[in-house]
Amino acid sequence: MASAFVSDKVLVDGLIRPATVLVAAGVVTAIRPGVDTAGAAVVHDFSGRTLLPGLVDAHVHLNEPGRTEWEGFATGTRAAASGGVTTVIDMPLNAIPPTTTEANLDTKLAAARGQCHVDVGFWGGLVPGNRGDLRALVARGVRGFKGFMIESGVDEFPAVSPADMDAAMAELAGEPTLLMFHAEMDQPVAACAAAPTTYESFLRSRPDTFETSALATIAELSAKHPATPLHVVHLSSAEAVPILRDAQAAGLPISAETCFHYLYFRAEDIPDKGTHYKCCPPIRSTANQDVLWDALAAGVIQTVVSDHSPCTPELKDLATGDFHKSWGGVSGLGLGLPILWTEARKRGFSLAQVSAWTAANTAKQVGLAGRKGTIAVGADADFVVFDENKPFVVGRENLVFKNKISPYEGAELTGTVEATFVRGREVYSAAAGFAAPAGELILERRTA
Incomplete structure (x- = not known):
């Protein structure tokens, strides 16, 4: 019918x-x-409202199984649906076990089935010692692999060395996949006298050199392995942009994303003890933010994602407000479209450009171009109904994810999601709420 x-x-x-x-x-x-x-x-x-392709959020930590008190498939995908996100790609951590082997993937899939309100795909993890698992995971339909170049924060997902990265790139050369890296590397840090409850102390502990050194290493390895596409997750530093731009100009297959929070928040505005703003790499200055927007406009950065990385209230350490003890991660799943549109329109960008960064380009990144992230014949009927002129203030009722801790609470945004459709089925409407979960798990092997 x-x-x-x-x-x-x-x-x-x-x-x-x-x-x-x-x-x-x-x-x-x-x-x-x-x-x-x-x-x-x-x-x-839906006359009077804009019909857009459903968003593809390529960077979400759903944390199930193992840390389901942080987030879960049911609550996380409900939050996604409330914001017009029709496809979520789940990160290999912070679940226990991480998605680093076929057996661990099976555990993940068993936890996900029957719970998802939107379609869900999966990233695999790159950790020391799992090189032999990578090709099997590609065949099982994981969209690619993420590795950390610095301590991840969880013991079960250790960082990889440049030698590990080199070996993985050789192993995956020519495979239809993508190797992604949390691009920070430890560097010497000058002593800081500021109290640990100040944002300045945290920002100084995670300087731009962490990102620039990592980007330089990625570019060097890419030149050695040009048959393996690479991707930089959550790029934060303006100083890393020229390294990325030069690598792309040299023909190296390196793409990059940034996040809604880097394009919306500014270090100058973050209050003392505001640990709900903490993420790694950190939110930086207004001037830094301007460079990220310019890099998006130029196509040096291609995608914008949430990096929804929630935790329990205790781990955010809001009572003490110690930035160095708090878990690093910003919660904002489901708010990305109005966040990005609020800032983009001020800078003269169009809604079509916002959609490209959050739907068409992210679909391409995860190997779903033509099926997701576009309104086109033959594509899945994934739509978001968006009133781009309707303002609202983010309240707790807009925080649909499990732990309602977010720096976006109280933000004045423009643009509201009225309804979300996944494969032609209404999964959310502002008037009626949520349908029963009927999201599919995306497990077909990538073709590109």
Whole structure:
């Protein structure tokens, strides 16, 4: 039975225009100009609101199993659906066990089945000693692998050395996959007299040199292994951007993402004891933020993700406010579209550009281009209905994830998500709430 999605503002082929999108069996079957619902048994009319492709959040820590008190598939994917995110790619940590072997992947899948409100794919983990597991995980459909170049914060996911990275790149050369790195490396740090409850003390403990040294190492290894695509997760430092730009100009296959929080928050505004702002790498200055926006505009950074990395209130250490003891991670899953749009429109960017950074480009990163992140014939009917002019203040009711601790609480944003559809099925609406979980697990082998 075909259904029609109609609006005077539909994002198709990079342009927002009046269109009717026909859907059958969860897939877009036709796109007609204007209003033309002939043959449709059901019509969804969203005129006055913008119909965008569902977001693909390629960097989310759902933490299940093992640390489900931090987050879980049910609560995390509900939060995603509330913000127009129709596909989530789960990080290999901080779950126990991490997704580093086939057996561990099976444990992860058993925990996920029947709980997901949106479609979910999986990253594998790169850790010392699991080189022999990588190809098998590629065959099982993991979207790629993440490794840490610095202590991850959890014992079961140790950091990799440049030698480990070199071996993994050789192992995966020519495979349809992606190697991603938390690009920070320990460097000497000058002593800081500031109290540990000040953001200055934390920022100085995690200087730009951590990122620039890591980027230089990644670029050097990429030149040695040009057949293995690489990706830098959550780039924060403006000083690392020229290294990335030069590597890309030299033809090296290195892409990069940044996060909503790096594009919204500024170090100058973070209060003492504000440990809910802590993340690694850190939120930096206003001037630094401007460079990240310029890098997005230039295509040096291609994607924007949440890096939703929640924990329990106790681990955030809000009572004491010690930045050096608090868990590092910003919670914001489901808020990304209005966060990014609020800042982007001030800087003259279009909603189409915002969608590219959060949907089309992220879909390409995870090997789902053409199926996810676009409104096109043959693509999954994943849509978000967005009122780009409606303001709201983030309250606890907007924090749908499990532990309602977020620096976004109280933020004044522009743009509200009215409804989210996954494969043509409404999974969330602001009026009716959430449908029962029916998200699929994405396990087909990548083709690119």
